Amino acid sequence: MTRAEDFGCGDSLLSQAFTVLVVVARTGSFSAAARTLGVHQSTVSRQVRDLEDRVGVSLFERHGSGVRATDAGRQLLARMSQVQALVRTAVSEARDFGVVRTGCLRLGFVGSFAAPPARSILGRLRDLHPGVKVQLAELGTTELVHKVIGHELDCAWVASWRSPDPALVFEPLWSEALYLAVPEGQASSDTATWAALSGQILLARPEAELDLLFPVLEKAGIPPPEVQFHDCSRESLVALVAEGEGVAIVPESLARMGRTGVRFVRIGEPTAEVAVAAIYRRDRDNPALRRLLAIARDWLRVNQARPASPSAPG
Structure with missing residues (x-):
């Protein structure tokens, strides 16, 4: 040559x-x-x-x-x-x-994109950079972490109070209120306290941060509930609630979607919030990802959103 x-x-x-x-x-x-x-x-x-x-x-x-x-x-x-x-x-x-007129952004998430911040941020990205193709992947937090570390995803949005892996950047974006999903007819009020968990079977995913929840219950003098772990999606967890298998703690975005046979009750406690955070590799060099993060930060500044406290229970 x-x-x-x-x-x-x-x-x-x-x-x-x-x-x-x-x-x-x-x-x-x-x-x-x-x-x-x-x-x-x-x-x-x-x-x-x-x-x-x-x-x-x-x-x-x-x-x-x-x-x-x-x-x-x-x-x-x-x-x-x-x-x-x-x-x-x-x-x-x-x-x-480089100016994000083209490109691809592989974005993973847990649960639903029904949260208003998620819709606004992705809508803004689409309006400003219509040439960027966004590929979405709905998985559990553990799977998302592995795919981000393995370069299979550029970024993932997870509901968590702490970084799932020290090798990743953990950037809290906004917070969501927590709701208690109970079988329809079990709750008569629109709000509940942590005491509502007493005597219940709490359905949870293996990655649930219950080690943060139990100290809060202990401090309030509330006996911890019996926990049953299910390796399934949050939607499947809610379906088990509809079948009367127990109750579940879910973020507001999932509660907004509703479910036949389930009542979603806002947990009226100061600590009943969860942070939605972006996780991504420090060495990830994708202009589309940089644009997404910049848009998310601008959205937070305009809307004065505050991520939930990292000491909140899970």
Whole structure:
């Protein structure tokens, strides 16, 4: 493969030589090319001769009225034109990606995107950068963490009070109120306290941060509930509540979706909030992700959102 070094010059000098070839071929004369380029004719002649020596073939036929490109010269000009076109295209595509006119963002999440902040942030990203393709993946927190670490996802939004892995950036975005999902007919009030868990079977996912909940219950003198763990989605957990298997603690975005046979009761405690946080690798260099995070931060500043306290129970 021919390289700039094979001609004994760097990229900029090779580009200059190509410019000389183009002008000579267009004007049909070394002297006319020199006038067009604003250099001495000897400079043009030398650059063409040096390039011919490096290539090992004549690029121009000299005749009385000027010069014309040989077959080799025409082939070289055509190929170099194609290379320049490819370079321009590559630079344009890179520039588009850098300003997020194109690109792909792989975003994972837990539960539902029904929360108003999530809809607003993704809607803003779509409006500002319609060329960015957003691929969504709904998984559990543990799976999301593995996929973010493994470069399979650019970012994930999780409901948690603490970083699920020290290798990741953990950036709280907004907070959601917690609701108690109970079988329909069991609750008569629109709000509940942590005491409502007493004597109940609490249905939870294996990744639930119950080690933060139990100290709160103990401090309030509330006996901890019996816990049954189910490795399933939050929606499936709520379906078990509808079947009378127990109660579950869910974020507001999931409670807003509703479920036949289930009543969602707001937990009216100061600590009954959960932070929705973005997790991503520190070395992740995706302009679309940077845009998403910038939009999320702007949304928080405008709406004065405050993430839930990291000491809140799970």
